[in-house]
Amino acid sequence: SFFDTYSEFQELKLTPRLSKEYPELAGQxxxxxxxxxxxxxxxxxxxxxxxxxxxxxxxxxxxxFSILLSALHNYExxxxxxxxxxxxxxxxxxxxxxxxxxNKIQNMNFQHVKFLTPWLTAxxxxxxxxxxxxxxxxxxxxxxxxxPMKVVDxxxxxxxxxxISFPAIGELVKxxxxxxxxxxxxELSEIIQDWFHNFPSDTNPKHQRYRSELESFRNSDWTxxxxxxxLPVFKKLKGIPSGGEFPVFLFFLALLCVFAAYLPTCA
Numbered sequence: 001s002f003f004d005t006y007s008e009f010q011e012l013k014l015t016p017r018l019s020k021e022y023p024e025l026a027g028q029x030x031x032x033x034x035x036x037x038x039x040x041x042x043x044x045x046x047x048x049x050x051x052x053x054x055x056x057x058x059x060x061x062x063x064x065f066s067i068l069l070s071a072l073h074n075y076e077x078x079x080x081x082x083x084x085x086x087x088x089x090x091x092x093x094x095x096x097x098x099x100x101x102x103n104k105i106q107n108m109n110f111q112h113v114k115f116l117t118p119w120l121t122a123x124x125x126x127x128x129x130x131x132x133x134x135x136x137x138x139x140x141x142x143x144x145x146x147x148p149m150k151v152v153d154x155x156x157x158x159x160x161x162x163x164i165s166f167p168a169i170g171e172l173v174k175x176x177x178x179x180x181x182x183x184x185x186x187e188l189s190e191i192i193q194d195w196f197h198n199f200p201s202d203t204n205p206k207h208q209r210y211r212s213e214l215e216s217f218r219n220s221d222w223t224x225x226x227x228x229x230x231l232p233v234f235k236k237l238k239g240i241p242s243g244g245e246f247p248v249f250l251f252f253l254a255l256l257c258v259f260a261a262y263l264p265t266c267a
Contacts (some may be wrong), residue, residue, distance in 0.1 A: 059095025
């Protein structure tokens with residue numbers, strides 16, 4: 001699987017390579033970055049490195065990135081007061097509203113937050129997730145039922161997530177256990193400030209606790225989740241065939257859903 005935890009060596013080798021394409025990541029010394037330096041021919045993390053936040057998007061109206069921008073603007077106002085580090089915010093993806101938000105970022109004149117909006121390769125995307133300190137999801141569901149795959153990707157790489165609230169998100173992000181849930185920019189800003197307070201010298205106890213919970217998540221496979229979550233629900237339904245006929249029933253149920261999706265709707 002692409003989405004997995006990676007060794008520190010693999011993660012540390014990533015940023016020097018990306019810094020050649022994105023000068024914002026480059027350090028002052030040769031082969032160094034804002035995160036890493038060379039000591040005795042080994043790559044080491046800087047003691048005073050910035051925090052790394054990651055998100056991904058298709059840059060559509062389904063995700064309101066002004067929430068993240070406002071949260072980070074509030075973060076800037078508290079940098080000195082709360083001993084907060086500078087941040088690098090990587091937002092990967094393509095979409096029609098990307099330039100709109102890039103213009104907005106430029107007009108907000110951030111001093112302590114730098115934004116990168118790359119299109120990452122399939123190999124580099126999970127490495128960036130595994131290297132990050134915090135993931136952010138702004139996905140909201142019009143139905144309230146579908147879950148953001150970007151959070152599954154982040155969890156698969158062992159990355160805790162701050163996710164915007166909507167009815168189904170609690171099935172994936174357990175607030176205070178493997179991540180945090182917010183409803184507005186002020187709540188997101190407080191999460192980010194708390195996460196990076198005295199970073200990286202003082203490690204927030206939440207960091208390791210959340211990552212330990214995510215390790216349990218990663219060790220639970222599809223079959224285990226089906227047997228624990230979905231199967232009991234189907235067994236309670238009347239008239240559902242069991243045994244060998246059950247997969248056939250699911251096939252026709254899925255076929256019916258696909259057919260219904262193409263039916264005309266009223267204007």
